[in-house]
Amino acid sequence: xxxxxxxxxxxxxxxxxxxxxxxxxxxxxxxxxxxxxxxxxxxxxxxxxxxxxxxxxxxxxxxxxxxxxxxxxxxxxxxxxxxxxxxxxxxxxxxxxxxxxxxxxxxxxxxxxxxxxxxxxxxxxxxxxxxxxxxxxxxxxxxxxxxxxxxxxxxxxxxxxxxxxxxxxxxxxxxxxxxxxxxxxxxxxxxxxxxxxxxxxxxxxxxxxxx
Amino acid sequence: xxxxxxxxxxxxxxxxxxxxxxxxxxxxxxxxxxxxxxxxxxxxxxxxxxxxxxxxxxxxxxxxxxxxxxxxxxxxxxxxxxxxxxxxxxxxxxxxxxxxxxxxxxxxxxxxxxxxxxxxxxxxxxxxxxxxxxxxxxxxxxxxxxxxxxxxxxxxxxxxxxxxxxxxxxxxxxxxxxxxxxxxxxxxxxxxxxxxxxxxxxxxxxxxxxxxxxxxxxxxxxxxxxxxxxxxxxxxxxxxxxxxxxxxxxxxxxxxxxxxxxxxx
Numbered sequence: 001x002x003x004x005x006x007x008x009x010x011x012x013x014x015x016x017x018x019x020x021x022x023x024x025x026x027x028x029x030x031x032x033x034x035x036x037x038x039x040x041x042x043x044x045x046x047x048x049x050x051x052x053x054x055x056x057x058x059x060x061x062x063x064x065x066x067x068x069x070x071x072x073x074x075x076x077x078x079x080x081x082x083x084x085x086x087x088x089x090x091x092x093x094x095x096x097x098x099x100x101x102x103x104x105x106x107x108x109x110x111x112x113x114x115x116x117x118x119x120x121x122x123x124x125x126x127x128x129x130x131x132x133x134x135x136x137x138x139x140x141x142x143x144x145x146x147x148x149x150x151x152x153x154x155x156x157x158x159x160x161x162x163x164x165x166x167x168x169x170x171x172x173x174x175x176x177x178x179x180x181x182x183x184x185x186x187x188x189x190x191x192x193x194x195x196x197x198x199x200x201x202x203x204x205x206x207x208x209x210x211x
Numbered sequence: 212x213x214x215x216x217x218x219x220x221x222x223x224x225x226x227x228x229x230x231x232x233x234x235x236x237x238x239x240x241x242x243x244x245x246x247x248x249x250x251x252x253x254x255x256x257x258x259x260x261x262x263x264x265x266x267x268x269x270x271x272x273x274x275x276x277x278x279x280x281x282x283x284x285x286x287x288x289x290x291x292x293x294x295x296x297x298x299x300x301x302x303x304x305x306x307x308x309x310x311x312x313x314x315x316x317x318x319x320x321x322x323x324x325x326x327x328x329x330x331x332x333x334x335x336x337x338x339x340x341x342x343x344x345x346x347x348x349x350x351x352x353x354x355x356x357x358x359x360x361x362x363x364x365x366x367x368x369x370x371x372x373x374x375x376x377x378x379x380x381x382x383x384x385x386x387x388x389x390x391x392x393x394x395x396x397x398x399x400x401x402x403x404x405x406x407x408x409x410x411x412x413x414x415x416x417x418x419x420x421x422x423x424x425x426x427x428x429x430x431x432x433x434x435x436x437x438x439x440x441x442x443x444x445x446x447x448x449x450x451x452x453x454x455x456x457x458x459x460x461x462x463x464x465x466x467x468x469x470x471x472x473x474x475x476x
Contacts, residue, residue, distance in 0.1 A: 034272070037303035038225065041322035045231030098226035100274075137251045137274045 015185045019075070019117075042096055057095050060088040068122075079146055080112040086125050086144060093129055100139025101129075111146050114153060116209060117186055123175035124157045124205040132161020132202055140202060153211040160202040164195060179207075217340055219266040221248045222255035222281065223301060224273045228322060232268060232301065235324050240333050252276025256284050264296050266336060268320070271302040278302075279357065286354050287432060287466040291449060295350035297339055299332060354468050371421040374402055376409035383409055387426075391440035391456055392463060393418060395433035405458030430454065431466040444473040 039061055046054035067085045083105055094101045125144065133140050140160035147154045176193070183191040187210060196204040219236070223229040229248045236243060246262045249255050252275035259267055259281075267285075271278035278300055289295050300319040318332050374385040385402055394401040395415040402409050411418075419435065429435045442455040444465070452465040452473060465473060 032304075034304040037322060038228070041231070041303060041324070042225065042227045044323040045227040049230070095227065096225045100224075135274050137253065139274075 018182055018185050038096060039092055046095070053095070057092065060091045063088040064092060075117065076115040077118040078112065079107060079114045079116060082116065082118065082121050083107045083144070083146075086121060089122070089125060090142065097134070097139055100136075101133060101142070102140075103142040104144070106143070106145040108146065111148070111153070114146075114211065116153070116155075117182065120179055120182065120207065121155060121157070123179055124207070127175060128157055128159040128161065128203065128205065132159040132163070136162050148211060149208070151211060153209045155207040155209070156204055158198050158202065158204040160198060160200060163202050164197055183207075183209075216242065216244055217265040218244045218246050218262065219268065220246045220255075220259055220262055220264040220296075221268045222250075222252070222258075222273065222278070223248065223268070223270040224250045225270075226250075228270075231324065232320075235326070235329060236268075239326065239330060252278070252281045255281045256288075259285055259296065260288060263293050265294070265340060267296040267298050269298055269300050271300055282353060283357050283468055284432060286350060286357060286468055289350060295353060297336055297349065298353060299336070350467065357468060358471075366424070367420040369421065370423055371418075374411060376402055376411045378409050383407075385409070387422065387437075388439070390437055391459055392437060393427075393435040403459070428469070428472055430469045430472070431464060432468075434463055436463060 039057075043054055043057055043061070046057060064085065067088075087105055090101075090103045090105075094103065121144075125142070128142055133142065142160075143156075143158045145156055147156075176195075180193055183193060190210045192208045194204075194206045194208075196206060198204045221229060221232055221236075223232060229250070233245060233248060236245065243266070246264055247258065249258050250273075252273045254275070255267075255269065255273070255278075256276065269278040269281060273281075276284065282298055286295070297318075301322060302319065303322040318335055320329060320332055372387055374387060374390065376383045376385060385404060385407075389404045390402055391405060392403050393415060394403060396410070398412075398414055399410045400413055400415050400418055402411055415433065415435065419429065422435065426439065427435050427437055436454060436456075440456050440458070442457045444452055444454055445462070446452050452470045454463045454465060456462065
């Protein structure tokens, strides 16, 4: 009995540790100074030519920073919150990239309140930008959607970027490894993350979670 | 004495930032003619060679080619009888130890742009442009700058000793010791030995870290040569350097960026 409780406690501690590590790594990976200063430079430029757009961009930056930096992150968050966070990030990126970036976010009404661990999707969407679309001269499109597939919650991020293994900005894979570790800790083997070649150019990151 | 009109080109992929830079220049240096704004490294090389501007504002992080790759390619392809542009690197973040630029020939601008700092850049550029005739050494300066700034190719943990090249329906095994040179062709590499040429599906950039740097030297952005395959380095009347090879009739051009490798002992 006691041994079982101990094991359970250790498991919980391990999950917590991984979540903290994930958050730390996200902090380091996400709020790259490069991203922050470029966004600020865009704001500087927009203020004088398009004040309402600058205001909107500032709001999105605040949302993004608050969500990313928040030290009291809940263990679970709603899909609609995660989608609004991704929208904030993609909004910022589309000001920066101009017509090189377009995106669609599709979250069915019925799935809005589904709970998922925070910051699982964010590294995937940032990979799509950083390795897929940013280095591609013509840019492209990102499609993010949530669906139910045979009782599983499927979250997919499809980009039309450079594609697997082509990006010059080779990642350290820390982001992906981290997502995989967290999935394993939280769901065991019942969750999965797949990276697939997008038939229409680019990459699809497909995350399946038990619903 | 009136100052002649100088021309500049801007390379910046983010439209708002390109616009801001353009406006700042027009506000603080209205006489400077802006020949246009390009949005990636490939267009930056093409337009710079076409317009031959006096000043080039070059974003470091761009799709296609980085600012440093753009500068290196320009240094390789720039015509001998035209002054090389003064290059100002533009970046959002101090990722390339930018202090190195400050004392040197090239300057840099940080985004978001600060007027006071940018004014200094303009004054520096004007001073340099006034010494117009003394600018002949700009190319040499940028070349030695780039040499210091471009990070050395990473060294892979595994040394390549055998190249596997598909030719028709057979896979040829070519020991690297037999390779005379590697030549980039688009996304492929042509592997040249004394009696054969075969294409492999890898880029020169990917190949380079796997080669022994004591045996293989890059002599141009598209060429890596086996030192044992070189017969002689020859300088022509215009100062251009090329390599005669053992067992091959063609010779290889050495770009300005790499001529320092072939100084006599």
